[in-house]
Amino acid sequence: MVKRYVYAIVTLLTLVIVGGCQQTDIDEPGTGQNTQTNPNQQTSDNSMTDSHDEADDPSDSQDKHSANNNENKLNQEDNAVEEETENSDRVNDQQTKASNSERMNVSINKQEFKNAQTAVDEMDSYREIKQTNLDLGHGIKGFSEGATGHHYISWNEGNWLIQVNFPSDPQYAIDNYQSGEELAKSVVDRLEKIYLPAPEQRGVIKINGFSDNAETIVRWQEGNIVYAVKEQTSNPIAILNYIANEF
Template sequence: MKNKKVFLPAFMTLAVLAGCSMNNNATEQQASSASSQLSSQETASQSSQSESSIEEKSSSEMTSQSSDSAAENPGEQATDLTQQEVLEAIGNELYTDAPIKLPKQLPMKEGKHLSATTSSKSGMYAIVFYESDEPIPINNQQLTDGTSSAEQIARLTVQQYPSQKEADEQIAYQTFSEQGGQEVDLGYDITGYQDAGAGSVYTGWNEGQWALASHARTENSEQGVALAKEAVEFLENNLLPIPDPHGFAHLDVEQGDNRILWQDEMTVYTIDQVVNPIDALMIAVAFD
């Protein structure tokens, strides 16, 4: 009986020790597992931060490269506009109290782009139209410094005068039938009157409130008549602006002095610096 009493406590002690050992092992395993999970999370976080840093760096480099590319290629920002859009933009560059009127279109070579230089002040404005291979902004120095393909098309000048008399004096209007000269049939029931002198020959005629004349050298008088007939035929299907009161067109076979002028009371519109005389007429008929 005494031996039995001694044995039971010893067994219980072993059981308790075994239990403690198992608990300690379980705690260590849990701690080890938790540590492993924490380490895995830290590794994943570091990996994510690293990937984010790489992405940010890559994005920054791409932005920088894009900015450098834009700086090296500013021409890529040029906009290809229609004639109508360019003409509207030209009108917005004029600062004047004179009435602003522009042609609806200009004669241009195929594939060319329209631009212009402008100047304006109270009572007047002037526009020089250009065409070029590539779009050039309005009033850009490339139009005049010879560094581009820009070629002049024409010049438009609009001037207000203080009196009707001064405006009338700008228009060399005359009734050719009253001036005499050799009659020439220009077609379409229009008679021209030819007058020669000082090495030149002029063929003049009237259409409505307009006086028109072609100019040629004496030795090329037939070319003067041919140009007059070509102009008459063109104007059969195209209407010049209605002047108030008069208009005048000087068409030059030699292409050195093509001028078209007309009045709107005390305001005078002038188209000049056009190489081809028919082109000058095309610009004039493009006004409202």
């Protein structure tokens, strides 16, 4: 009887000791799954930290501010260039109109003939310059000849015959020109920059460079019509500009 009680007590103590050991293994801090870190949670925390650092980085904010300032500056410069160009164009237009102010006194005569051949025959002073001895620039060659008190220069451009009659003595010449050659080269240079109406078959320009009888006559044929401009002027270039703007 006593042996049974002893055996029961020993068995009970054994169970208590074993159970206590198992309890200790499970709850001991620093071991097993109680000390394991959640990788997903760590990644999320790092992402939040990086996002916070990026948002708060003052250098990034300064770079963006500087970039915006540079872009605004470039836009302002572009606008300034466009405005300057527009102003320049307006000034050029005003200068062109001012230079053509003489045309208020210019009249154009329009004469109709029964047919084109009759209109061509009316331009009887036209001729082709085959012999040349003077370089007028821009690939244009002219013929220069003298007479008593006169210097004549003639040349062709397209269907135009152009003639300059200039005094041999510059004191009798119109202002701004010292010789017939200088005037002729100025005309050639101007005709490189403007567009006169193209005669259908014939056109004639005559420029008198004598100050007491300064005159510019321009005539050209289109079909059965002959147009003519005749002006007493010491500025033949202005007449050419006028015709180029009117036609």
